[in-house]
Amino acid sequence: MAALALLSVPHALIAALGILMAAAAATGIAFILPSFLMVLVLAALYVHFGNLSWIQGVFYGIGAAVIAIVVRSAVKLVKMTIGNDWLLWAMFAAVAVTTAWTESEVVWVFVGAGAVVARDVPDFALVVGNPARNTGWMCRCGIKLDVAGEKVRCRTCATDYVLHEGVLRFAEPAG
Numbered sequence: 551m552a553a554l555a556l557l558s559v560p561h562a563l564i565a566a567l568g569i570l571m572a573a574a575a576a577t578g579i580a581f582i583l584p585s586f587l588m589v590l591v592l593a594a595l596y597v598h599f600g601n602l603s604w605i606q607g608v609f610y611g612i613g614a615a616v617i618a619i620v621v622r623s624a625v626k627l628v629k630m631t632i633g634n635d636w637l638l639w640a641m642f643a644a645v646a647v648t649t650a651w652t653e654s655e656v657v658w659v660f661v662g663a664g665a666v667v668a669r670d671v672p673d674f675a676l677v678v679g680n681p682a683r684n685t686g687w688m689c690r691c692g693i694k695l696d697v698a699g700e701k702v703r704c705r706t707c708a709t710d711y712v713l714h715e716g717v718l719r720f721a722e723p724a725g
């Protein structure tokens with residue numbers, strides 16, 4: 551019975567993943583198909599009338615519109631993700647200068663800029679993710695603590711802690 555339960559969990563997960571992927575593919579096709587058809591029509595027009603100066607003019611006009619749309623989206627994205635955080639602005643500038651200077655997108659610069667601890671980390675906090683978020687607490691002996699209430703005891707070394715207002719401290723020795 552236990553073995554059956556163990557087997558059925560991954561199957562349920564795989565089924566759920568399959569449904570999600572099918573939905574994602576359908577959404578993707580719905581979004582991509584119209585643009586794809588438009589590009590096909592434009593490409594056919596370009597091949598057919600590419601020598602005419604007016605069609606080159608049309609393509610230059612479309613280019614300007616596309617640049618405007620990309621700039622608008624970039625400004626929105628910057629407002630949403632960077633906002634007023636000076637540290638994030640400094641990293642944004644560093645990545646921008648590096649990209650312009652090297653005239654290439656160095657992938658590790660982007661990964662490094664994303665994998666940051668943008669805020670102070672409390673003592674004993676276990677931070678995971680990108681940007682880093684507090685997901686739990688670690689004992690000084692290196693074991694993850696099971697935090698259920700305010701009073702926490704390490705199950706390995708029996709050190710006592712108190713969790714109060716988002717800060718974990720050693721418990722005062724009972725005296």
Ligand SMILES: [Zn+2]
Pocket residue numbers: 689690691692693704705706707708709
């Ligand atoms: Zn411990």
